[in-house]
Amino acid sequence: MQGNKFLATLMWELKNLCRFPFPETLLAMFVYIAFVSHGSHFSFSVPLEYLDWLKINRELAYHTLEEAARLSSEVYLPLGIFVTIFTTLSFAYEIENGLLKVYFSHPISKKGIFLSKFLSCFFLIYATFSISFLTYALLKIPENIPYLIFSVDLIFKLLLLTALECFFMASLTTSFSIFSEKASVSLIGSFAIIYILQLLSESVRLPYLPPISFKEQAFTLFSSTPPQFYDILNFASTPIISTFLILLSYIYFSRRLEIA
Amino acid sequence: MTKTRIMLRIGLSIAIIGLAIFFSNLTSSLMSSDMYASISIPSNGADNLVQYFSNRSYEIRIVVPENFNGTLYVFNYEGIKNLIKGFKTPLMETNINGSVLIDFTPNRRGPYMILIENKTSKRAEGALNIIEKEAVNQDLIGDSLMIILCGLAITTVTLIIKHRKIGCFKGD
Numbered sequence: 001m002q003g004n005k006f007l008a009t010l011m012w013e014l015k016n017l018c019r020f021p022f023p024e025t026l027l028a029m030f031v032y033i034a035f036v037s038h039g040s041h042f043s044f045s046v047p048l049e050y051l052d053w054l055k056i057n058r059e060l061a062y063h064t065l066e067e068a069a070r071l072s073s074e075v076y077l078p079l080g081i082f083v084t085i086f087t088t089l090s091f092a093y094e095i096e097n098g099l100l101k102v103y104f105s106h107p108i109s110k111k112g113i114f115l116s117k118f119l120s121c122f123f124l125i126y127a128t129f130s131i132s133f134l135t136y137a138l139l140k141i142p143e144n145i146p147y148l149i150f151s152v153d154l155i156f157k158l159l160l161l162t163a164l165e166c167f168f169m170a171s172l173t174t175s176f177s178i179f180s181e182k183a184s185v186s187l188i189g190s191f192a193i194i195y196i197l198q199l200l201s202e203s204v205r206l207p208y209l210p211p212i213s214f215k216e217q218a219f220t221l222f223s224s225t226p227p228q229f230y231d232i233l234n235f236a237s238t239p240i241i242s243t244f245l246i247l248l249s250y251i252y253f254s255r256r257l258e259i260a
Numbered sequence: 261m262t263k264t265r266i267m268l269r270i271g272l273s274i275a276i277i278g279l280a281i282f283f284s285n286l287t288s289s290l291m292s293s294d295m296y297a298s299i300s301i302p303s304n305g306a307d308n309l310v311q312y313f314s315n316r317s318y319e320i321r322i323v324v325p326e327n328f329n330g331t332l333y334v335f336n337y338e339g340i341k342n343l344i345k346g347f348k349t350p351l352m353e354t355n356i357n358g359s360v361l362i363d364f365t366p367n368r369r370g371p372y373m374i375l376i377e378n379k380t381s382k383r384a385e386g387a388l389n390i391i392e393k394e395a396v397n398q399d400l401i402g403d404s405l406m407i408i409l410c411g412l413a414i415t416t417v418t419l420i421i422k423h424r425k426i427g428c429f430k431g432d
Contacts (some may be wrong), residue, residue, distance in 0.1 A: 024273055028280045035284035035400075041312040041392070043295060050305055051344045056310070060371055063312075106373065135277060141312075141370050243349045 013120035030132030057147035063179040069218035076211035080194035086121040091177040092186035175249035190259035275411025281404040301378040316395040324386035
């Protein structure tokens with residue numbers, strides 16, 4: 001019964017965000033950025049004594065998906081703008097206007113409300129993000145599509161990477177949205193933080209700050225050599241920060257939040 | 261009603277993806293790039309490079325010693341498949357005597373194998389420089405138009421179904 005209520009709230013939240021043409025705009029933006037970035041045209045050599053068709057196809061699938069994974073960090077700022085809008089609409093706007101009271105009057109727990117709001121933002125950006133980059137990978141070498149589809153492990157790596165990127169962005173903006181409790185502050189503040197992170201990571205070259213950390217994650221995931229200790233540390237830094245932020249904002253949302 | 265709305269948005273999304281690819285192709289037509297690789301061809305042997313080419317003009321520069329004598333082959337996707345089966349069906353075949361510059365325009369984007377055979381009894385060390393020229397990818401334009409048409413077809417069919425349903429509901 002509680003599960004049904006949760007699903008109903010989640011669907012309601014998704015419908016709420018999809019009222020506006022956000023998914024279509026996101027798709028257009030992500031696909032455009034992926035294709036316009038052009039990528040570095042990959043090249044590799046194969047030992048002529050051991051020419052194997054399956055090995056060559058596997059190599060092509062690897063290079064295509066690896067390129068898509070590296071390009072995924074290019075959409076950092078547009079992704080940030082849209083996640084900020086979504087989380088502001090879902091949390092700060094409803095807290096500010098007292099609309100959250102209506103949710104609290106429903107027979108659903110605060111955990112359910114929080115999760116449905118967070119997951120609706122996450123699903124929307126994750127779906128558009130992964131569809132765009134899979135489209136890029138599939139259209140890169142049309143003849144290789146059957147082999148690409150069967151490279152499940154490589155596709156999983158790309159999906160994991162986009163999920164981690166979306167999770168970080170969603171948790172950062174959600175926590176700012178909940179703590180600020182005001183739509184205008186959340187909108188400007190969240191985007192300012194995202195932009196400052198980008199400036200910091202690019203000027204100081206800190207590998208554990210996004211968007212450089214996303215490139216590092218792609219490098220670690222698609223590396224043919226086993227990762228070193230520092231690679232694992234860099235890889236885990238953003239998921240750990242995201243989990244910490246989301247837990248902190250959940251605790252504040254369920255225990256400390258007061259709606260006027 | 262909800263299903264038709266979802267189908268309508270899916271159709272529009274597909275058309276939008278096609279449009280985004282179309283415009284990105286137009287705007288990236290002014291970009292060019294180059295690639296450099298070192299090659300080492302064993303005596304009476306061959307060296308190869310599988311390179312991704314777009315549907316654009318390329319300038320392939322092969323820098324090898326003056327006394328080098330060999331053959332350059334360029335294979336497309338099917339050509340690589342045939343090469344593994346044991347027979348050569350190259351798109352291009354040129355004799356090389358020393359450094360050479362070749363213009364190459366693939367008719368479709370995809371992986372191409374550049375194979376250089378050494379006919380001398382000395383190992384040859386050299387370099388391969390590939391310069392991509394500015395152009396619109398004709399094949400990607402065709403593909404993006406196909407995607408736009410697919411999206412528009414889904415949207416149109418859904419709109420027709422929707423209007424028929426409304427007509428039935430009104431008792432027409």
